[in-house]
Amino acid sequence: MSHAAQFNMNANQGAGFDRLFKLQDGNGNTDISAYTISAKIKEHHTATASVAFTVTKTNASHGEFRLTLTDAQTSAMKPGTHYYDLIADDGAGSVDTLIRGYFVLEPGISQ
Secondary structure, three states: OOOOEEOOEEEEOOOOEEEEEEOEEOOEEOOOOOOEEEEEEEOOOOOOOOEEOEEEEEEHHHOEEEEEEOHHHHHHOOOEEEEEEEEEEOOOOOEEEEEEEEEEEEOOOOO
C-alpha cells in the first residue's frame, strides 16, 4: 500500500453514519482480504480519547469496505471539526495509513 489519501467527511450529531469505500491502486482493485482495517476519530492528534468506526469488509477481494458509527456514538461527540485516519495492518509488522482527513460533526437540531 502507499501514501495516505485525503478524504474529508461530514456527519450529523445524533444520527448514524455510514460510508462505503473502494480502494484501488494503479493496477485496479486492491485486495484487502489479508489486512485488519481500523479507523478512529479524535478531537485533535494528541487527544487520548477516540471514537472507533466499525469497519466491515463488504467485498475484500475488490477493496470494498464500509465505515459506520451509531447514533449513540455521534450523540456522545462534541460538534465541530475532528480528525480521523484509517489504517491497514498486514499482521506481519507492516501498518499503513490509507486514508486521513477531517471529520466534521454538525450539531444536532431535532434531537
